[in-house]
Amino acid sequence: MTRTYRFSSDPADIDVHEVVSWLSEEAYWARGRTEETHRAAMAGSRNYGAYDIESGDQGGYARALFTEDAHGLYQRFGFEPLVDAGSWMLRWGPGFGPRPPR
Structure with a gap:
């Protein structure tokens, strides 16, 4: 059976309780973080969800960090500014598709 998802x-639309559960219990890199920590990270990010069209269940979550003043710090960890993207930055790695022009 093929599932169709909508992105938002x-x-x-974000099921914060579900996302906090996924991150604090299932994601090895966030396991054990408090709900307060996750909520603070979500509040400081642009959040995205993927939702099953038929059931409405949330099946995925991502967040994007927006920064006005920490570019130097993030560049030390492999992030690069996007062309004509204001204050957004991006970090590329395997599996992310082709790198956009700089």
């Missing part, structure tokens, strides 16, 4: 950046 509407904060009202």
